[in-house]
Amino acid sequence: MGRQGKKTAPAGPTRRKVLVTALAAGAGVAGARILGLRNLDASGSLTTAMDEMDMSMATAMGDPMDDYDAMFGVPDDSFFGAQDLDPANVPQPRPATLPAVNVRPGVAVQPPISGIGAPKLAGDVDWISPLSKESAKVTHLLRRATFGATDAELDRAQSEGFARTIERLIDSPFVEPPVFPAPAAPRPSASPSMAPRASASPSARPSASASAMPSPTSAPITTFTMRPSATPAPTMAAAVPTASASAPAVMTNTTSINIGNLQGWWLDWMTKSPTPFAERMTLFWHGHFTSDYRKVGTNSPAIYWQNLTWRRMALGDFKSMLLKVTPDLAMLRYLDLAASTGRAPNENYARELLELFTMGVGNYTEDDVKAAAKALTGWRLPTRAEATVQTGIFDTRRAYSGAVTFLGKTGTFNTESVVDTILAHDATAPYIVRQLVTSFVTPSPSDAYIARLADRFRRSRYDTKLLMRDILTSPEFVAPETFRSLIKSPTDFMVSTAKALGATNLSGTIRQYGSTLGQNMFDPPSVAGWADGATWISSNTMLQRANFVTAAIGSMRTTPSAARAHERHLDSVLAQGTVNEFNLARDDKSRWFAIFASPEFQLK
């Protein structure tokens, strides 16, 4: 599902009409005025009047139309303080005609019967972009690259400025989340020695000693001393939670985990991490290299370890990533690679590797899938005796040993050469670039933009850190049509709300609403991940987003002042409806409701 939205994207509306609203930030309700609106009418007659105004209203600030004046009063220049109305900044109009639509014929339509007034649709009116201003660039960056910001984070980023904040986000080492607690277990035995790890290089044909026998006694034993620190080292092979007198028991690959606790653990860290860009990238890779706890199972920590792995590899080079993804325990289970043998290859992983993870449909054939399936065989899950092994083990005896023809090349392949061949293919770089760009920048990137980024990505040997830096510093990232062109996913929306409110214990509420809003961590609807964009919005999800806001605000005994919320969180670019409600609100809690439930806040 997620991939459907990433292929062709809709052209947007024209900017012939611009709707400009501004809210004078007074000292509280008394000081706030709406742009000349007097008789607020919830049934929609107000927007009918607005519809009759056009460009002349927007540009002729000191020169309103006569009937405008009578209806709304003379606008005060101060209302427009935050707006940049330089016509030079109005972008090129988009095509007025939209592509042909498959409107289904013969469908009888029944008039609504509920008496609820239908909304007056704005048609092709668009948001006016504030992204020429430094401060708006900063908030835009924080929305796109992290999950919005707390007041402190926002202040810091504003003082550093846009370029410096990008550098900080990308270059700061990712802080690991706290170790996920293992369930209470009997104290580990006195012996500190543990079974050996699998080879750290998953693609190599391992030496016979490591793979010949599953029993640890026949393989080299490595002795570890218990590390006193709870922070795992940032290498996959070495990370094992330590045991101390009061810490949880050592987690083995048969330790059960509680998925609700794991979801809460991650949501908590998304809200609190000092390097939220790490969480944003981890969430992206989680949606890209999907796995699902229902199939992976919770009778091992595999899906937890996978989360750590994704974070550690998040800005690495794409080849290393694929070499970590393929033998990942959760992935081996989820896409049946552990069950795939040379004699009976299972195509599931090979297919999704090509279709979803690297190249996209149309760039390979069914024969390529079969060939890759053979070439990728050999991986297996660790046995009970290999209790502390956290990654798949390669066993040559399980692997296919013959030649195959894959993507036009014939020979004997292993995981590494499969990956190399994929990376040598022209389709790979643009595909990955497009996934990232549609997630971080715009639903409708131009081919030239993709090609430019893909070219550098490929030439850098698929350096993801370089690619992310390119994306965030690209002019397209702050182009006017990028503003509010993406819809926040449920997790994005809820974590942003928590951060804006400074709330620290909303992860339980977020988990609860994650189910109704369609996004729970470790629980994507299919291997294609979450469908992004417009699919997040429906009557149910809008209802439940509003209910989440009510719950979030209600959970706080005191809320921060909402007086400047529209500036800090909505860039002072507001639609009339939001303005109306904000001004009707009697207290901070109601104002926060208007802010978080608004369409402006659903967008990023």
Next chain:
Amino acid sequence: MGATDLSRLSRRDFLKNGFVFGAGAAGLAAGYAAVPDVFARAVYGGKRDGVMNDRVLVMIQLAGGADGLQTVIPLQDPRLRTLRPQLSQAANTALPLDGNFGLNRSMRGVKTLFDQGKVAIVHGVGYPQPNYSHFDSIRIWETGDPMRRQQDGWLGKTIAANYDSAGHPLVGCACGSSEIPGALRDLDATLSVVNGQNTFKFNGTDAERAMGVIYNGTPGIYGALFDTSVFSARDTMARLRLAREKYTPRAAYNDNVNLVYSSRNQLASALQLAAQLIISGVGAKILHVTLGGFDTHDQQMARVDSLMGYVDSAISAFHADLTAYGMADRVLIATWSEFGRRAAETANGGTDHGAAAPMFLIGDTVKGGFYGEAPSLSALDRGGSLKYTVDFRQVYQEILESHLQVDAQEVLGKQFERIAAVRTA
């Protein structure tokens, strides 16, 4: 994941171009208008010219893999006792339907309906190369695709292809759930999930009014989507309020069945909500409810009896309710489960995941009796499961073509051999 996909765009433009607003709504007085007769029987045209089909489908998912052999019990086959020394005792207390099969003893209501010719039992429903994973097999049944290439649910596709769900989000409704079931999902369909009619509302005291104020004339490429979604939510809420006003249940929905394992979804209250939506004419067309707890790996005798008793009383009450309101001739109930269970029992009186199992079609439009061929207990597949004799898509096709009168091939991708179990309107 096919060729040029218009999912997001087509939906947005459908909203812009296909939405019919205005005249009807503006003409109604403030407050809730009385529901005219023509609306009381929700009328939606199918794609075929001149077809006005006011029928409703209710799919009941028995989640976990419901054991067919303890539901539709072979009475004459000695192999049953060999395979199931303990569980075959169900045959002793079964309610005989004919000489060969009996219903689980808890299903008195369904037995009565069967005697009235309103129950079709389709034997041996499954698909080639059975998949024993809950996750995968549920997806197969939900998408109608044993190859698991399709993403959208078969009911979602049906809705997207045939009904104005954007304007009437109760066309496809999951009752008693909190998320959209896979069978209903489709990017081009607007769907409702009503966990309970009492919970489908804005929680904040002022929130509904505030949302109505905010979501008017929203700019941007998603503006219409936001505004119409909020409108739909409020419209649905109003319709549910209307439905509550106009409906009093005429059947007893409280059951005294002692459920051994509690189910996450209360089937009876979910079906009551479904009845309410249908009877009050708010535009419900395809409803989906779920009962969990069927993954009976051990000690299943009493548990399956309990679960089927719960199913039986809920369906009976639902049918009685519709009959009292004169709507039973419009509604078809169909049960489905991701697989049946293994023919042989396990050492601790349960069963492993299996394959083929019977499906029930219940309603006044049904041509009662048995369909398909009961899988032989002497010719199990290599895994020890019953071999399928009817592809589940044959049953879907019958539901779509004969009951809803829509183009089944558009949804299922091809034609299947007909199971003629439902009368066309």
